[in-house]
Amino acid sequence: MKIEQIYTGCLAQGAYYIVSEGEAAIVDPLRETQPYIDRLEKDGVKLKYIFETHFHADFVSGHIDLSKKTNAPIVYGPTAKPEFDAIIADDNQIFELGKIKIKVLHTPGHTMESSSFLLINENGEEKALFSGDTLFLGDVGRPDLAQKAENMTQEELAGLLYESLYQKILPLSDEIIVYPAHGAGSACGKNMQKETVDTLGNQKKTNYALNQKDKNSFIKAVTDGLLPPPAYFGMNVAMNKKGYKSFDEVLSKGLNALSPKEFEEIAELSGALMLDVRNSDVFAKGFVPQSINIGLNGDFAPWVGALIVDVNHPILLIADDNQEEETLTRLSRIGFDNVLGFMKGGFEAWKKSHKEIDKVHRISAQQFEHEIKNKNAQIIDVRKEREYLAEHVNDAYNKPLAYINEWIADLNSEEYFYLHCAGGYRSMMAASILQARGYRNFAEIEGGFAAIAKTEVSKSNFVCPTKVFPYIG
Template sequence: MKVEQIYTGCLAQGAYYIESKGEVAIIDPLREVKPYIKKAAANNAAIKYVFETHFHADFVSGHIDLAAETGATIVYGPTAKPRFDAYIAKDGEVFTLGDARIKVLHTPGHTMESACYLLTDEKGKEKALFSGDTLFIGDVGRPDLAQKISHELTKEKLAGYLYDSLHDKILPLPDDIIIYPAHGAGSACGKNMSAETTDTLGNQKKYNYALQPMSKAEFIAAVTEGLTPPPAYFPKNVLMNVQGYESINSVLEHGTQALSPDAFEAAANETGALMLDTRSPQDFAKSFIPNSVNIGIDGNFAPWVGALITDIKQEILIVADEGREEEIVTRLARVGYDNAIGYLKGGIAAWQKAGKETDSIESISAGELDRRMQAEPDLSVIDVRREEEYTTGHLQGSKNLALDYINDHIGEVEKNKTAYVHCAGGYRSMIFNSILRSRGFHNLVDIQGGFKEIEASGKFNITGNATPVPGEKQGTGS
């Protein structure tokens, strides 16, 4: 028997490949399905089942395309009502996979259809639990997402269901069971997840705050405390996972159309498409197409797209480093942004060679910021990190305008006054600057390296004791 976790850092998401005697099950696949198919073919195996732990909110699953291409059966837990062909399993139902067995445990709480899958090996030993968003390493699934679909399901009611699911179905399992969750640190599906992506149930009983002995009322209070609003795209992804979606092959076909500078410019003018520049923040700062927005591909790309592009049906034109166009269309599709209509062939160099207009954003070092502050002590600094990051440690006198809520903050930025913008490491600040630049704010200056460089320089008055934020550094996952 073979079990492989296929972890995608950009989404902090774990899919799973399970194989026994030439038969394969995939749990919670990503939108692009060819890697699973190739893996099975390389092992002379066939994909028999696609198990879904629930209707995901943070990404669009590849269940429909994978079933269509392989003939596999899509399996959901009890109460799921998908609008496509799928098998709705009973609580406790067992599926045969080669010489292994997979048992369905209905675990409502994160959502009502949530299910965990208990894997028993060829010798009859219970080996692993694929816990979806019911149980994470260090946390449990947040109980407030399903209420976006049904107002009758309050977060308190869902938390109560989750308490029962954990105590009735999961905690009685053997301590040496390996927990394989759907997400790790960085996902918005929980609030206290570990950077570790697997653990034993015994360890989680010791260290996971939500599994400590407590009453149901205490549990409900603990898991509902401190929940921040979920990203706006979450309900839209749920609906795509319930209703179905365009084939990934079709999405890739229209999204990877190569457009000359003239054709790209015409498409932008005629369609009103968003020009999304996915290059690194500093490359973008040097030269970009006016009114384009920067969300770098080498960062938490898909979650920021979902958080900031409010219309999931928005047509998108892509500016990218050469050779990365298909990757970008794929990663957009992972969170349901299926309407990319092409990319700039030859990238920004081709645009410049064609004599097209470009813009730039001033980006300075922490040392240069210090020099300017010496000359002008009261200059305006905007910190676009999240409130909890800002509270932990920040530049004295700076204003916190979190990128997550940029539309709420625009009225607090003065168009005619120079302001210096930073985040933790330089990724989010350029997103913030590019969005405001596209809306007519021309007096924002970016601070390279963000708060990390400001603090490391030792030249500034820092309030609090800052700690780095996981996942913002360039290159965190794909």
């Protein structure tokens, strides 16, 4: 028997590859299926089942494409109603895989169809739990996603989650290995640990949600401090439930190389968003006017989902050479399939065509320190609230990047301001959005708060983030 976690850092997502006696199963596969096909062929095994723990909200699963290519059935837990062929398992139903068994545990709460899969080895021993979004390391699945259960409040869903965890998972052996669907950085939880695998026994000791005195305290603990879910989540649920274009088709369409002239014409005719995925330091020095920067070198996919929102919005890509396919793959993982093409030769081709170029006014932390002494200007900190409350520049306003579409209208286009995040990745996104919408009255601070902290700029006293948000690591 072999269990392999296939972890994707950009999405903080874990898929699982299980093999026994020439038969394989995959739990919660990513959108691109070729790596799984290659692995199956290399190992000389046949894919027997594709297990889906629930209808995912934060990414588009590869279950449908993988099933078509391998003829392996898709398996969901009780109450799931997909609009394609699938096995809807009963609670406690057993699936045999080589010499091992996989038992379905219906664990509603995060979603109504949410299920965990318990692996039983050839000796009849319960060895591993693929817990989906029901149980994370350090946290449990958020119960507030309204699209998951009509006519139910988040408190009612949290109550179901309590029963699932305390009646079905906590009674299991401490030695069982927990393999969750997500880790630190995912928006599906609020207190994820950095580890991606743990024993159930250790989670019983360290997971706040598994140490509540009663159901009411559990409901309060898991619903307290939840941030609004990203707006694209509902669209991903719909794609996972109803179906989607094949990844191969999406990739073929997106790999449409365009000259700068063709790129510009299509942008004007289609209203496509021009997405520049280069490093923020490079973007600041020159970019196509009106383009938005979300760098591949960070949490690319979640930020695309949070800022662009509509998975159907047409997109044109500006990337470094040989990064186009990687960009398309990462976009498709969250359902952004409507890429019309990319600029052949990237931004350098645009420059060589002598077309207009824009820049971001970026200054060093030292220059900011000098200027702020003699200038009465706003300071906007686009970090998350918990980062801001831990330590910030005195008199700075906290305007988290995730909500820029809400707070941008409140800015005075005549009043000068300074913009920063933690290190420059997020503030460059904000700067590109601001300039695309006509704001030029600001300076973005290179290196963000990390650089500012090394200057004499007046700052608040540091407070440990866990004291501000006790359930957030």
